Amino acid sequence: MTIIVTGGAGFIGSNFIFHMMKKYPSYRIVCLDSLTYAGNLSTLESVMDQSNFRFVKADICDREAVDRLFEEERPDVIVNFAAESHVDRSIENPGVFLQTNIIGTATLMDACRKYGIERFHQVSTDEVYGDLPLDRPDLFFTEKTPLHTSSPYSSSKAAADLLTLAYYRTYGLPVTVSRCSNNYGPYQFPEKLIPLMIANALDDKPLPVYGKGENVRDWLYVEDHCKAIDLIIHKGKVGEVYNVGGHNEMRNIDIVKLICEKLGKPESLITYIADRKGHDLRYAIDPAKIHSELGWLPETKFKDGISATIEWYLDNREWWETIRSGEYKNYYEKMYGGK
Numbered sequence: 010m011t012i013i014v015t016g017g018a019g020f021i022g023s024n025f026i027f028h029m030m031k032k033y034p035s036y037r038i039v040c041l042d043s044l045t046y047a048g049n050l051s052t053l054e055s056v057m058d059q060s061n062f063r064f065v066k067a068d069i070c071d072r073e074a075v076d077r078l079f080e081e082e083r084p085d086v087i088v089n090f091a092a093e094s095h096v097d098r099s100i101e102n103p104g105v106f107l108q109t110n111i112i113g114t115a116t117l118m119d120a121c122r123k124y125g126i127e128r129f130h131q132v133s134t135d136e137v138y139g140d141l142p143l144d145r146p147d148l149f150f151t152e153k154t155p156l157h158t159s160s161p162y163s164s165s166k167a168a169a170d171l172l173t174l175a176y177y178r179t180y181g182l183p184v185t186v187s188r189c190s191n192n193y194g195p196y197q198f199p200e201k202l203i204p205l206m207i208a209n210a211l212d213d214k215p216l217p218v219y220g221k222g223e224n225v226r227d228w229l230y231v232e233d234h235c236k237a238i239d240l241i242i243h244k245g246k247v248g249e250v251y252n253v254g255g256h257n258e259m260r261n262i263d264i265v266k267l268i269c270e271k272l273g274k275p276e277s278l279i280t281y282i283a284d285r286k287g288h289d290l291r292y293a294i295d296p297a298k299i300h301s302e303l304g305w306l307p308e309t310k311f312k313d314g315i316s317a318t319i320e321w322y323l324d325n326r327e328w329w330e331t332i333r334s335g336e337y338k339n340y341y342e343k344m345y346g347g348k
């Protein structure tokens with residue numbers, strides 16, 4: 010079995026590669042990643058020299074490069090993590106989100122049609138459903154909830170999600186889609202809420218909370234997301250969408266205060282700043298379908314996951330400090346320079 014993992018030098022993709030290489034040592038894993046600012050090749054250092062792993066630096070929008078890779082590898086399965094993933098950046102500069110998230114997904118699926126594959130899995134997000142009100146804790150997103158997006162990021166992800174389902178209906182391409190809630194864990198780029206707050210707190214820098222910090226997110230430990238995708242590509246039904254979430258809703262401010270407490274830092278570091286434009290109020294996933302059909306349940310409780318995550322950022326200071334200094338960009342040159 011050969012699996013192409015796009016976006017594998019990013020947060021969830023790298024955790025997925027580690028999960029798959031450990032669990033299925035006979036599989037060949039090929040990582041396709043263009044190493045944008047969010048890709049960090051040093052994350053993959055531990056698997057780089059393994060004979061069943063290959064890293065290819067290319068853009069998923071580059072049709073020639075994608076076709077060449079399919080020609081060489083004849084993959085069975087594609088798992089598409091590659092995306093521009095940060096909402097704030099999409100508000101500043103939507104163009105690249107449309108290019109990578111929509112055109113890139115279509116380019117990959119065109120190659121799937123041309124060469125034939127067993128499965129194309131699109132890693133989508135709960136943000137495609139828009140948001141829920143704060144005063145209706147009884148409401149959850151199910152797979153039947155209409156898509157109703159707020160940001161250029163979520164709109165581009167919704168377009169890719171619908172395009173994936175359209176390739177199934179129109180061309181019979183064997184696809185699956187997962188819509189997951191907010192992930193946290195090792196190797197998350199320190200621009201997202203949890204790693205940003207941990208890194209800033211460790212450096213005694215202000216902790217910027219948008220608005221009043223009352224927005225709610227449903228947090229899932231990244232390893233649980235990886236296990237869900239593993240189940241979907243092996244046992245999920247073609248043409249289906251699966252919601253993935255942990256029933257673990259937290260207000261942003263409570264997370265930031267918890268991080269302060271765990272690191273022994275004063276809450277006076279918290280700084281309330283102007284709210285994000287179009288800021289979604291609450292996300293909450295109903296994961297009943299993936300539980301009843303595939304037997305998936307989140308295994309890591311938030312209290313254990315957040316402790317493990319904080320521990321990881323403490324033990325791997327160099328990983329995020331080289332990102333903050335910009336030095337991580339030199340890693341590819343160091344590894345592949347002149348080759």
Ligand code: NAD
Nearest residue numbers: 016018019020021043044045047048068069091092191192
């Ligand atoms: P990330 O930003 O950490 O990583 C994205 C990776 O994709 C990087 O390695 C980057 O170099 C690569 N990439 C970007 N553009 C590319 C292109 N044109 N060609 C090839 N590679 C490219 O993202 P993440 O948080 O790991 O998210 C992975 C996927 O999961 C995304 O599709 C995202 O929408 C989805 N998702 C994320 C979350 C979350 O909480 N982080 C939740 C649900 C869904």
Ligand code: TDX
Nearest residue numbers: 094095096134136191200201202217218219224226261
């Ligand atoms: O500095 C900050 N201050 C702050 O208050 C940042 C970076 C975020 N926030 C708030 C905004 C959100 O309410 O924290 C919450 C989480 O923000 P992000 O980490 O940017 O995540 P979010 O916008 O919820 O989107 C994430 O989950 C769904 C991922 O980035 C997406 O890729 C995924 O699809």
